[in-house]
Amino acid sequence: MDRKRTLGWLVVVLVLVGALLLLLRGRGGEREPQAPRPTAAVEPTPAPARPATDTSPKPEPAHAATALPTRLVPATRAEDSAEPHGAFEGRVISATTGEGVEGAELTFAGPGGATSARTDASGRFRFVPYRAGTWQLAVVTARGYLPFGPEWGQSPIRFTAVPGQRISDIVLALTAEVELVGRVEGPDGQPVAGAQVRMLTGRGGESVLFPTPERSTSDARGEFRFHAPEGAVVEARHPAHTSARAEVTPSAVLARRLVLKLGKREGSEAAPPLGESLAGRVVDEGGTAVAGALVSVVSAASAWPKRYGDELGYETVTDAEGRFAVEGLEPGSYDVAARLMGQAPGELRDVAAGRMDLVLTLGQGARLVGTVRDAATGKPMPSFTLAVFKKRGPLQRDGFAQLSFIDAQGHYELAGVPAGSYVVEVAAHGYAPSEVSVEVPRGASGPVTADVSLGRGAKMTGRVVEEGSGLALERARVAVEGVGTGQGALSVRYDALTDAQGGFTLDGLPTGQMTLYVSAEGHHSRLISGIGVSPETTPPQLLELRKTEEGEEPQLDMVGIGAVLAARDDALVVGQVFPGGGAAEAGLVTGDGIVRIDGRPVVELGFTNAIQSIRGAEGSRLVLGVRKASAAGTEGSPAPIVDITVTRRRVRR
Incomplete structure (x- = not known):
């Protein structure tokens, strides 16, 4: 059974260089949803957060609008109690509205068995373990919401029960199950019947126990109905046309x-063949078959900007004999990885489609351990989310694992980490994200320590109003793009919902330049870049949204250079270039590498800061130091770097 990856857990990043940055999921040592894999950035064009193609915002948001009693996210507290094995108290809320979810069923798997709890009318629950130790949040279900149900025993959410300790104010967010109407159109805007539609929900890590229907066919009106979470990607194929993909953006959910x-199929052009397969076995270091390992297949990173097969990749689980098979692949080169919680992953890179004899070996690896503390008080953080990235180069990081911990001592542990250089990033509600670098020595099997301290972060206030009329927009969503840890049940997100006066407050923000994603029902969404956040006082922001006209589809307004970018070696390599954007005007083409931005090397800026530097005000210019794909160096030397002036343009998609 193939399962797509989750946007909620990140993977390759494609950011819209003037539009959004971040998230997606990567390959890792743990067999659960993983962390982001910052690799590609984009400009205009909707797509998932993955290698190549960006456009729809990938806000990784999340805080509560303090002026509005929705999305309440109090700081999790640890305190003494009389429970012999500890206790946990909290709420299950809607990730969209912040309102409590009544009747949600939570199942916890722990030492020796499982037990359940149910939420009351306000969404509150109380879990009293019958034994101390580590418990996994195995399943969360509620009527009207997409379920949380990873492979049994592979949950990324861990509760540590300690005698005499109660942890309260835990908040779990579920995504509402919204029915959307899709419409497939031809190049002339007319409906296309009989198109094969796939829902690439990417929720494989979270919904293994509750698979989402993935396929449907458009009717005579070109329509189909489907349920999918925000961030999912929908693909339509028809033999008479080129395929199309669209992301389920917040605007699409609202509408x-x-x-x-x-698209129009030119002449005898044929759709790419999808008849190849990859198959093999997963074994441990002793050669014993490993059942239940998660195998992922994605287009080879070394092939970028060429991509093979599904942008979201493919996933399947090994059978009792450790065997796996992934079918329907486009001919090309792929990276294949196998993961099982607690063991180091097995990886094969640049594998040609058609191989049926692959062997992926899981190893022991080291244990990454540490304590997360409040930087001001030194006290342990009882609730946080940890994302681990493996460094692949000066700019490129691959997502390795993402886990959430509820632990009164602020302790975390991640087993099965192979030798290499890593970045450990931690986020907690009300705190600015923080990261540390760590080296895992070759042959290490014991603990490797990486402690992290979190500071409270900055605050931003403002209002969202309608462009032209100045009318306050209530329940508009304001999200910080590229900050936070995804959209899982216990993710840390930095966003807010506006109150009746259009007011919002964002807390725990990192300082520096950032991009906001703003949306509201009946209005076009916007990505607004270049907003500075200072540790002292950040000026209030006035954010305006265009009203949609009757019959008009919501669009995303953004400003950027109009290109998809991915981190490779010392450069941001250009993938797709969009017509009408500044990159196309300046003559940038696929394969060009950006190595400097206004004189500063991108390796010095880092991936995130480089993307923020490329963004800016509409009509403003920047000078990019570009290593042209068409220019060959002498005797194997790199191509010369030329300075190219690019104008930032507004794009509406």
Whole structure:
């Protein structure tokens, strides 16, 4: 059974260089949803957070709008109690509205068995373990919401029960199950019947126990109905046209509508063949078959900007004999990885489609351990989310694992980490994210320590109003793009919902330049870049949204250079270039590498800061130091770097 990856857990990043940055999921040592894999950035064009193609915002948001009693996210507290094995108290809320979810069923798997708890009318629950130790949040279900149900025993959410300790104010967020109407259109805007539609929900890590229907066919009106979480990608194929993909953006969720526009197939051009397979076995270091390992297949990173097969990749689970098979692949080169919680992953890179004899070996690896503390008080943080990235080069990081911990001592542990250089990033509600670098020595099997301290972060206030009229927009969503740890049940997200006066407050923000994603029902969404956050006082922000006209589809307004970028070696390599954008005007093409931005090397800026530097005000210019793909160096030397002036343009998608 193939399962797509989750946007909620990140993977390759494609950011819209003037549009959004971040998230997606990567390959890792733990067999659960993983952390982001910052690799690609984009400009305009909707797509998932993955290698190549960006456009729809990938806000990794999340805080509560303090002026509005929705999305309440109090700081988790640890305190003494009389429970012999400890206790946990909290709420299950809607990730969209912040309101409590009544009747949600939570199942916890722990030492020797499992037990359940149910939420009351306000969404509150109380879990009293019958034994101390580590418990996994195995399943969360509620009527009207997408379920949380990873492979049994592979949950990324861990509760540590300690005698005499109660942890309260835990908040778990579920995504509402919204029905959307999709419409497939041809290049002329007319409906296309009989198109094959796939829902690439990417929720494989979270919904293994509750798979989402993935396929449907458009009717005579070109329509189909589907359920999918925000961030999912929908693909339509028809033999008479080139395929189309669209992302379920917040705007699409608000409009309950998604349009996929097929392209014109030129002459005898044929759709890429999808008949290849990859198959093999997963074994441990002793050669014993490993059942239940998660195998992922993605287009080879070394092939970028060329991509093979599904942008979201493919996933399957090994059978009792450790065997796996992934079918329907486009001919090309792929990276294949196998993961099982507690063991180091097995990886094969640049594998040609068609191989049926692959062997992926899981190893022991080291244990990454540490304590997360409040930087001001030194006290342990009882609740946090940890994302681990493996360094692949000066700019490139691959997501390795993502886990959430509820632990009164602020302790975390991640087993099965192979030798290499890593970045450990930690986020907690009300705190700015923080990261540390750590080296895992070759042959290490014991603990490797990486402690992290979190500071309270900065605050931003503002209002969202309608462009032109100045009318306050209530329940508009303001999200910090590229900050936070995804959209899982216990993710740390930095966003807010506005109150009746259009007011919002964002807390725990990192300082520096950032991009906001703003959306509201009945209005076009916006990505607004270049907003500075200072540790002292950040000026209030006035954010304006255009109203949609009757019959008009919501669009995303953004400013950037109009290109998809990915981190490779010492450069941001250009993938797709969009017509009408500044990159196309300046003559940038696929394969060009950006090594300097206004004189500063991108390796000095880092991936995130480089993307923020490329963004800016509409009509403003920047000078990019570019290593042209068409220019060959002498005797194997790199191509010369030329300075190219690019104008930032507004793009509406």
